[in-house]
Amino acid sequence: xxxxxxxxxxxxxxxxxxxxxxxxxxxxxxxxxxARNRLKLVLMHDRSKLAPQTLEKMRDELIAVxxxxxxxxxxxxxxxxxxxxxxxxxxxxxxxxxxxxxxESEGGPAATTTDKSGKTDKPTKADKAVKPTKDKSSxxxxxxxxxxx
Amino acid sequence: MSATTVDTKAPTETSxxxxxxxxxxxxxxxxxxxxxKGGVGKTTASANVGTxxxxxxxxxxxVDTDIGLRNLDILMGLENRxxxxxxxxxxxxxxxxxxxxxxxxxxxxxxxxAAQTRDKSALNAExxxxxxxxxxxxxxFVVIDSPAGIEQGFQNAVVAADEAIVVCNPEMSSIRDADxxxxxxxxxxxVQTYKLIVNRVRPGMMKNNDMMDIDDVLDILNIKLLGIxxxxxxxxxxxxxxxxxxxxxxxxxxxxxxxxxxRVAGEDVPFLDLEAPTGFxxxxxxxxxxxxxxxF
Ligand SMILES: Nc1ncnc2c1ncn2[C@@H]1O[C@H](COP(=O)(O)OP(=O)(O)O)[C@@H](O)[C@H]1O
Ligand SMILES: [Mg+2]
Numbered sequence: 001x002x003x004x005x006x007x008x009x010x011x012x013x014x015x016x017x018x019x020x021x022x023x024x025x026x027x028x029x030x031x032x033x034x035a036r037n038r039l040k041l042v043l044m045h046d047r048s049k050l051a052p053q054t055l056e057k058m059r060d061e062l063i064a065v066x067x068x069x070x071x072x073x074x075x076x077x078x079x080x081x082x083x084x085x086x087x088x089x090x091x092x093x094x095x096x097x098x099x100x101x102x103x104e105s106e107g108g109p110a111a112t113t114t115d116k117s118g119k120t121d122k123p124t125k126a127d128k129a130v131k132p133t134k135d136k137s138s139x140x141x142x143x144x145x146x147x148x149x
Numbered sequence: 150m151s152a153t154t155v156d157t158k159a160p161t162e163t164s165x166x167x168x169x170x171x172x173x174x175x176x177x178x179x180x181x182x183x184x185x186k187g188g189v190g191k192t193t194a195s196a197n198v199g200t201x202x203x204x205x206x207x208x209x210x211x212v213d214t215d216i217g218l219r220n221l222d223i224l225m226g227l228e229n230r231x232x233x234x235x236x237x238x239x240x241x242x243x244x245x246x247x248x249x250x251x252x253x254x255x256x257x258x259x260x261x262x263a264a265q266t267r268d269k270s271a272l273n274a275e276x277x278x279x280x281x282x283x284x285x286x287x288x289x290f291v292v293i294d295s296p297a298g299i300e301q302g303f304q305n306a307v308v309a310a311d312e313a314i315v316v317c318n319p320e321m322s323s324i325r326d327a328d329x330x331x332x333x334x335x336x337x338x339x340v341q342t343y344k345l346i347v348n349r350v351r352p353g354m355m356k357n358n359d360m361m362d363i364d365d366v367l368d369i370l371n372i373k374l375l376g377i378x379x380x381x382x383x384x385x386x387x388x389x390x391x392x393x394x395x396x397x398x399x400x401x402x403x404x405x406x407x408x409x410x411x412r413v414a415g416e417d418v419p420f421l422d423l424e425a426p427t428g429f430x431x432x433x434x435x436x437x438x439x440x441x442x443x444x445f
Binding site: 029030038043 | 320321324325328329332355358359360361362365369
């Protein structure tokens with residue numbers, strides 16, 4: 001069908017790539033979504049008009065609020081942006097040292113230790129959502145680049 | 150860009166060049182073509198939009214501001230006719246008219262070439278403003294091809310522009326750079342509108358989700374679409390010949406640029422199937438089937 005595709009100038013649209021053949025591995029398919037998500041994140045950074053001081057302030061205020069309920073390692077607190085199913089989230093990784101003695105249960109381990117519980121199926125209304133921390137006092141679990149803090 | 154005034158002003162493509170409007174010297178529109186990243190198709194777009202507008206009958210001056218990396222002359226097939234260049238005009242070694250190179254085919258189209266041997270510092274925003282204002286007295290459209298980057302060369306190219314055409318490819322690095330450019334254009338007081346050309350589109354890859362599609366790009370950049378130009382090997386051939394693809398009737402990219410030129414002129418031209426990747430793909434597949442059936 002060489003001449004036919006030439007006739008209709010189809011050649012450009014039949015390009016074969018190593019990724020589109022039979023041997024394509026699953027995670028190389030649909031790279032469109034990868035591109036889209038990565039771009040949204042990088043543009044978020046590029047466009048960000050948040051001064052480092054503003055982030056610093058936000059961080060301090062976050063610490064102030066959270067320490068009312070749990071004792072955290074403020075030094076190890078990390079803030080950064082991540083994409084998750086089409087939304088951009090402001091992720092806070094807040095290592096918890098100890099839970100404070102209160103009669104409330106809302107600050108309990110379930111809320112702070114399980115990442116899954118924080119990831120609701122629906123994206124949050126706001127583009128920015130502060131997610132609960134992933135792990136107790138384990139800065140090793142930090143996966144982000146420390147670009148923003 | 151309003152579509153209302155155009156019909157009187159723009160004749161059909163087969164009847165070019167209404168030269169009668171000289172009694173009322175209107176100020177031409179200055180359109181800069183820019184992208185941030187190099188190699189995405191700025192110069193190709195400049196040549197084709199400029200030539201496309203000239204084919205519609207408008208008086209057009211193409212300006213190459215890529216000092217030291219002159220290319221627009223090659224794409225227009227005018228490289229052998231250059232005597233003076235933009236720096237010669239600015240440094241008053243010649244008049245603007247002496248430096249303008251007339252197009253081979255279209256009498257209402259001319260090119261102000263970049264200097265090839267001078268360094269970029271010879272040009273600055275103030276000179277550029279003055280020069281462009283002189284040109285807009287002479288033409289309906291001044292189309293400015295800008296260099297890559299966001300430095301002085303970019304500033305020179307946009308300083309006197311009323312409108313901008315941002316060119317990108319549907320690829321991450323190109324889109325990121327386009328976003329930077331859009332930010333700079335937004336901060337620029339004289340640039341009133343800007344629209345996007347997505348160039349080197351591969352419908353097949355888009356269909357397979359191997360590439361971001363047009364909606365993805367528009368959504369991410371939050372910009373209006375001016376046109377979609379498919380990846381087209383005929384562009385290489387047309388460059389070889391020094392004839393912009395917009396003048397090649399049966400070419401897809403040529404059709405895309407003819408539509409783009411009409412949109413720049415203010416016409417409301419629907420995006421063709423050819424430009425709507427999925428629809429286009431289906432259409433081609435159908436064509437393909439029909440052709441197959443009739444042959445075998
Ligand atoms: N739609 C297209 N299809 C195929 N090749 C293209 C297309 N647009 C541009 N090109 C090629 O890409 C290269 C870079 O184009 P150019 O216009 O010089 O980019 P820039 O001015 O942004 O650096 C050239 O070789 C050109 O022929
Ligand atoms: Mg160029």
